[in-house]
Amino acid sequence: xxxxxxxxxxxxxxxxxxxxxxxxxxxxxxxxxxxxxxxxxxxxxxxxxxxxxxxxxxxxxxxxxxxxxxxxxxxxxxxxxxxxxxxxxxxxxxxxxxxxxxxxxxxxxxxxxxxxxxxxxxxxxxxxxxxxxxxxxxxxxxxxxxxxxxxxxxxxxxxxxxxxxx
Amino acid sequence: xxxxxxxxxxxxxxxxxxxxxxxxxxxxxxxxxxxxxxxxxxxxxxxxxxxxxxxxxxxxxxxxxxxxxxxxxxxxxxxxxxxxxxxxxxxxxxxxxxxxxxxxxxxxxxxxxxxxxxxxxxxxxxxxxxxxxxxxxxxxxxxxxxxxxxxxxxxxxxxxxxxxxxxxxxxxxxxxxxxxxxxxxxxxxxxxxxxxxxxxxxxxxxxxxxxxxxxxxxxxxxxxxxxxxxxxxxxxxxxxxxxxxxxxxxxxxxxxxxxxxxxxxxxxxxxxxxxxxxxxxxxxxxxxxxxxxxxxxxxxxxxxxxxxxxxxxxxxxxxxxxxxxxxxxxxxxxxxxxxxxxxxxxxxxxxxxxxxxxxxxxxxxxxxxxxxxxxxxxxxxxxxxxxxxx
Ligand SMILES: [Zn+2]
Numbered sequence: 098x099x100x101x102x103x104x105x106x107x108x109x110x111x112x113x114x115x116x117x118x119x120x121x122x123x124x125x126x127x128x129x130x131x132x133x134x135x136x137x138x139x140x141x142x143x144x145x146x147x148x149x150x151x152x153x154x155x156x157x158x159x160x161x162x163x164x165x166x167x168x169x170x171x172x173x174x175x176x177x178x179x180x181x182x183x184x185x186x187x188x189x190x191x192x193x194x195x196x197x198x199x200x201x202x203x204x205x206x207x208x209x210x211x212x213x214x215x216x217x218x219x220x221x222x223x224x225x226x227x228x229x230x231x232x233x234x235x236x237x238x239x240x241x242x243x244x245x246x247x248x249x250x251x252x253x254x255x256x257x258x259x260x261x262x263x
Numbered sequence: 264x265x266x267x268x269x270x271x272x273x274x275x276x277x278x279x280x281x282x283x284x285x286x287x288x289x290x291x292x293x294x295x296x297x298x299x300x301x302x303x304x305x306x307x308x309x310x311x312x313x314x315x316x317x318x319x320x321x322x323x324x325x326x327x328x329x330x331x332x333x334x335x336x337x338x339x340x341x342x343x344x345x346x347x348x349x350x351x352x353x354x355x356x357x358x359x360x361x362x363x364x365x366x367x368x369x370x371x372x373x374x375x376x377x378x379x380x381x382x383x384x385x386x387x388x389x390x391x392x393x394x395x396x397x398x399x400x401x402x403x404x405x406x407x408x409x410x411x412x413x414x415x416x417x418x419x420x421x422x423x424x425x426x427x428x429x430x431x432x433x434x435x436x437x438x439x440x441x442x443x444x445x446x447x448x449x450x451x452x453x454x455x456x457x458x459x460x461x462x463x464x465x466x467x468x469x470x471x472x473x474x475x476x477x478x479x480x481x482x483x484x485x486x487x488x489x490x491x492x493x494x495x496x497x498x499x500x501x502x503x504x505x506x507x508x509x510x511x512x513x514x515x516x517x518x519x520x521x522x523x524x525x526x527x528x529x530x531x532x533x534x535x536x537x538x539x540x541x542x543x544x545x546x547x548x549x550x551x552x553x554x555x556x557x558x559x560x561x562x563x564x565x566x567x568x569x570x571x572x573x574x575x576x577x578x579x580x581x582x583x584x585x586x587x588x589x590x591x592x593x594x595x596x597x598x599x600x601x602x603x604x605x606x607x608x609x610x611x612x613x614x615x616x617x618x619x620x621x622x623x624x625x626x627x628x629x630x631x632x633x634x635x636x637x638x639x640x641x642x643x644x645x646x647x648x649x650x651x652x653x
Contacts, residue, residue, distance in 0.1 A: 187403075
């Protein structure tokens with residue numbers, strides 16, 4: 098990249114445009130791995146309960162941040178969803194960059210905090226609906242999963258939550 | 264509790280979109296030099312130098328080492344800190360630890376950011392704070408988080424869009440009176456309501472800018488402070504609270520209540536006998552990265568009752584000449600060099616207590632002030648500053 102000359106002062110640009118090899122390998126740990134496997138292989142969403150404060154964690158966590166106690170294993174987990182209720186939502190109209198790809202995200206998209214049926218806990222995820230006229234707090238939604246063969250074992254196996262009439 | 268610690272010197276650069284005539288080291292130097300000048304000392308009198316900056320934004324690593332000639336840290340001890348939005352507050356806290364412990368008498372703390380060098384993509388850098396496996400794909404940095412604050416508040420109290428605009432207009436008016444502030448905008452409520460939506464319901468004019476600038480503070484022990492200045496400002500107390508970044512997953516926990524803000528307020532007020540903060544403290548320089556944050560967080564900080572904060576700006580309570588001024592500087596809504604932003608809150612609160620704020624000095628007499636920092640995946644620092652020792 099060329100140096101820029103502005104008002105007699107030099108600015109030196111730096112950085113890599115296009116392909117950039119910044120790769121990481123994040124470990125999910127045993128609890129989150131189990132949760133992601135259940136989602137990928139069985140299409141099931143689980144939460145777990147803190148034995149001390151009774152708070153539910155979604156996805157399941159091994160330690161409760163509030164109590165600092167270890168949580169129970171898979172046999173105590175509770176299946177939640179696939180339906181739930183929207184607690185709060187936002188609609189993004191500005192094309193911010195997606196840090197996972199470095200490319201602008203397609204807009205509009207809607208992110209919501211969704212309380213899933215089955216336990217008092219919520220998940221942040223996308224809504225299919227993006228028209229503010231059709232969105233409201235309290236609306237009922239349902240998880241739409243990728244076809245089984247395309248699932249990878251991460252939260253992206255849920256494509257989004259679609260509006261349902263009940 | 265440790266030794267008592269005072270703010271004895273304050274320096275800021277102008278905060279603006281670009282500081283094209285100086286590099287980062289030189290920018291730091293200007294703030295450091297002004298703070299030393301304000302304290303009427305030289306770098307020889309300083310025992311330790313601490314730096315704060317957001318490494319990912321300018322793509323520097325170990326910027327404290329890179330900028331030694333600017334900061335004055337040559338052959339002195341010090342630390343570099345990056346705790347996100349709270350960086351400047353973390354530095355005030357850390358400076359306090361250095362002096363209160365008895366290890367050092369005079370400490371220089373410097374927060375800086377040159378966001379013009381970031382390529383305009385701080386949102387991506389901020390998103391990397393979110394857990395990559397469960398939250399990152401759904402986050403849009405600070406803008407997304409603040410949109411949730413706004414959406415939740417509006418939904419809860421059915422107050423409509425106007426309160427956010429009124430608060431933004433107040434901030435803009437205050438910033439026009441503050442020579443150091445970045446955005447100098449003459450705004451009307453309609454200007455704010457007509458500005459583009461970034462993430463509904465958060466509009467462009469609700470959000471803080473991306474600024475370049477630096478702020479420095481000299482902290483001193485009681486013994487030194489009393490010799491150095493007639494106007495020490497005492498760091499009476501402060502609380503730092505962290506909360507889980509997973510907050511959203513714990514429904515039905517209250518959303519958007521920021522528990523770290525409430526927790527810090529409960530602890531700080533209890534320790535200092537504060538039962539009615541708007542009566543017992545004179546003002547608040549709050550870390551307000553968006554107009555709606557000032558509203559929602561006044562409640563989270565227990566300054567007023569739930570559902571009341573949106574009426575305060577309209578009634579003039581939080582204005583420069585109000586009963587409880589909030590962000591007389593124009594706040595983060597007007598000026599946001601991120602590594603310095605939280606320190607500016609403390610610096611501005613201290614200037615108000617000294618009576619040295621100039622054009623944006625509040626009308627009432629200021630003997631005590633709150634200053635807060637927020638950010639870094641849900642942390643709060645809350646400071647109580649006073650003119651006199653208790
Ligand atoms: Zn617990």
